[in-house]
Amino acid sequence: MRALLCSFILVLASCVCAQIAPEVRATKTPNETINNVFAAMKAGDTTGLRTYFHPDATLHSVVTKPTGETVISTGSIDKWFLGIQKTEAGDWEEELNYTELNIDGHLASAWTPYVFNYKGELHHCGVNAFQLVKDGAEGQWRILHITDTRRDAAGDCEPVRKQTPHEAIEALATGWHKAAADADSTIFFDAMTDDAVYIGTDKGEHWTKAQFLGFASPYFARGKAWDFNATERHIFYDPNQQVAYWDELLHTWMGPCRGTAVVKRDGPNGWKIAHYTLSVTVPNDKVEGFMELTGEPRKSRN
Secondary structure (H helix, E strand, C coil): CHHHHHHHHHHHHHHCCCCCCHHHCCCCCHHHHHHHHHHHHHHCCCCCHHHHEEEEEEEEEEEECCCCCEEEEECCHHHHHHHHHCCCCCCEEEEECCCEEEEECCEEEEEEEEEEEECCEEEEEEEEEEEEEECCCCCCEEEEEEEEECECCCCCCCCCCCCCHHHHHHHHHHHHHHHHHCCCHHHHHHCEEEEEEEECCCCCCEEEHHHHHHHHHHHHHCCCCCCCEEEEEEEEECCCCCEEEEEEEEEECCEEEEEEEEEEEECCCEEEEEEEEEEECCCHHHHHHHHHHHCCCCCCCC
């Protein structure tokens, strides 16, 4: 049963992009094509599905055995269709963690980590790599090729989180500042990528993660590092990419500060901070006095 299921799923990864009904034939985006295909699979309905595929569409699956051997298999769209026809609605469900999309003219490449559920139970996970072309008779995007990977060992997969990227990034930012207030260095520094950069308010504070840890350790050790609370935050996220950023206004012991962060995806469900800049705000009418306090040499306005 497992072998038969995997055989059908293989085809799914390469031909899973057709149309469910005539009214959705002219898909305006590659994402629409991909989503329509998976919706048809979940519904157990192959009506019009083939129109989402280029006539020369191909499908491959890449599996790495425990021995380290890489096995490449070729799938069959026809067998995948037959598999869908034999299922009940809801038996097969492929959930996407996200889609990273790149487009050049009428060619698109989509990278979609996924979780496959069989009759409501998590069965396996992996990544689909789609190539699509916009060449359909009605201007629709059609699947030209799909290659997928599969993993099903214990601990390899986790359910798709229902948080939106905006919600996940908001939780990361809030939790990161709270970890500093709670002096939880593990949570605080685990929220940063290994190659993260932190820029502080002093002109010499351009730190790697390790350097920042060295500076901050004494503060965390005393039981409270610093307590910054965001009074305003703006999150900017492109759903087709794996990088996002936010800016925020912070209430701190130094008065109002500005923070900006660049975050990167970490695995199928997570985000981590790759770059953060903290700066003290200075009212425009107080700049002269601020410059006197710093003692920094002035530059001519000319």
